[in-house]
Amino acid sequence: MRERQVPSPYGNYAHAVITAGARRHPDRVAVTYEGGLALTYAGLDARVNRRANALKQAGVSAGDRVAVLLRGTLGIAETYLALAKLGATLVTLNPYWSDDITTTMVERSKCSAFVYEGAFDALAAGISPKLPQVSRWLRLGGATADSVDLDQLTEVASDQEPELGAHYDDELALFFTSGTTGLPKAVVHTHASALATAQQWLDVPHNNDSVFGTGPIIWGVGYFAIAGPALYAGMHLVLENDFGPARVLEAVPAQKITHISVIPSFFSQLFGTDGQADADLSSLRVVLLGGEPLLPSLRQRILDRLPGVALCSYYGQTEAPYTVVGYQHDNSQDVRASGRARTGCAVRVVDAEGRRLVGEVGDVWLTGPHLMRGYDADPERTAEVLREGWYVGGDIGVLDESGTLTVLGRRQDAIRRAARYVLPGEVEDAALSIDGVAEAGAVGVPEDADHQRILLAVQKAPGSDLDALTVQKQLADRMPEDARPDAVVVVDALPHAQDSSGGQGKLLRREIRDHWAHLAGENHEQ
Missing domain, CATH: 3.40.50.980 (Rossmann fold)
Known part of the structure; x- marks a missing residue:
């Protein structure tokens, strides 16, 4: 009889992530907690x-x-x-x-x-x-x-x-x-x-001196997409229970943090935080941005504040974390692009019949060893999104001849106009170029109409006296007519998801529609 083979311990996620590191470099610092307790890998x-x-x-x-x-x-x-x-x-x-x-x-x-x-x-x-x-x-x-x-x-x-x-x-x-x-x-x-996700650092600059800072956003898949990969790569992981903008301004210089991973709107909030201009952020070498579109205007503000930083974009979903990685700081890709499939993964854009498209808008499909097994106890929904080994998550995008992906957003978020789709990012980026606009969110209303009006909600910067008519007039000079908002609402704060990081989470466009859709024929300040 053939002897039963004992599985390699390195097929166990935790053994491969931490025990292997303890054997390679037992005395290297693995974790610093809240600026105090320091633990080696051993x-x-x-x-x-x-x-x-x-x-x-x-x-x-x-x-x-x-x-x-x-x-x-x-x-x-x-x-x-x-x-x-x-x-x-x-x-x-x-x-x-x-x-x-x-x-x-x-x-x-x-x-x-x-x-x-x-x-x-x-x-x-x-x-x-x-x-x-x-x-x-x-x-x-x-x-x-x-x-x-x-x-x-x-x-x-x-x-x-x-x-x-x-x-x-x-x-x-x-x-x-x-x-x-x-x-x-x-x-x-x-x-x-999960181990395939941990290998993302093959495609992101790092070395033995890298210090990765993060907060409680690591509950859930954030651990396996952020903290686990840092340990797998042998980095020093700085764990904070609050990693909002104010705490980041303290922790980065105190812990000499070199790497962080945040959503782009984190920087919108950080730039409005007292004392940020004087904070020493010079230790930062790599900033990973994902989870929502990185608008060109915000990208430039980040690079101006952090000269010399490697600004990396990433794209993926809970079902397929960190599938795509790109570089925003060296002009190696278009500023709106997400990047290319990372080592061992693949991405393609297809039409309604599943035919591969290059240079045309279509549905984004992802694959690789990091894909989920499926949705628990839900084979029907699993079959809807896992097709021939590819994950189909509902995003639309464009893939160029070099394999660089530009994600245009959720198909369900695209605003339907008579002649074309208008993507929220088009409107939001134009709005952010206006003095006094801290953040912007665009939606189509009514939600299920074949032809929608564009509702733009903008958050005023602190101390600004911005009004809706000013926004409307300035956008008339910056945007094609069919992409201009039909209504503008100026508010003190836009709705965001809670993400446990201490900073604001993702912009909730659906709540913009819920709060202000009834104003879509007028301009308002609230």
Whole structure:
């Protein structure tokens, strides 16, 4: 009989990400937490092993699904890696969900354990009676009458690596989409797909002295797309519990941070933060921008503020993280382009029949070893977006002859005019070139009409006396007639998603429509 082969430990995500680093460079600093606690790679690996053994003692086994609701970045790092070593499936919960959505997602995901921290005591107490299938409530920060003190178990647990419970194509985690329509979708990633995502640094400049700064945005897929890759690459990871603009202005010079990854509108907010002009940001060498379009006007402001920085764009989705990487600082691509498929991945643009297009607008398809396995317990929706090994996510774009992709936006966000589609970014970028405009968002109204009016909402810069008629008049000189907004609303703040980073999240265009669509025939200040 053929002997059963034991899987390589390097097929386990956590072993490959942190244990391998502990063997390569045990004394190199892996993590600095909140500007104080510093852990070497060997030290972090030992802490992860203790957390894994504590979870095992609490009854968590390979194959279990474990709901995790944390904001503290060190707790996230240790718990995510520990569950991966055990072979339990991490189910990442969004700290900004309502109690009802949290309950539904835990129930649908068939979780048998729930890890949380003290900030969520009230939520845990409220939802636990509704979740009888959750038999173990594990708390960071001390026990309660209904929970086990996971920190205390961790403190006395062995630092020897437990038996690795999952490898390669085994299920690693459920990450949830934003749920802009209906409930969030549960995206299943494996150890293999997460490791493929971790290899993104093959395409981004870095070296042994690189210091990557991040905040609690790493809950969910952010960990596997941001923090995990930094550790996999042997970088020094600076973890902060607040990584909003004000804290970034302090942390970058204090920790000599060289790399950050944020959404472009983070810089819109940073440029309006007191003291930013005098802050020493000279240690920054690489800035990764993704998650929303990078408008040329904002790109130039960033490069003016950070001369010499390598400004990298990236594009992907929860289902296919960091598929495309590009370079915005060296004129190697058009300023609106996202970049090329990174090593081992591929991208194409196709027409309605699936035929490949070059130089023409079509649907963006992505593929590579980093693709999700599918949506949990939803084969029909999985079949809609996974086609012949490609992920079809609903974005439209253009691919040039060199393979450089320009993402034009969500097909559902494109504004339908009589003769053509107008992309929100066209209008927003023109608006940002007007003095006094801090941010802009454009939508088509009514939502489902064949011909839509363009509603532009602009946020005034602090101290500005900008009015809607001024915006309208200046845009008349900067835009073709069929792309000019039909109505302009000037407001003090635009709606954004919560992203747990301490800064504003993505612009919520749907809420612009919900708030101000009724004004689409007029110009207003609010």
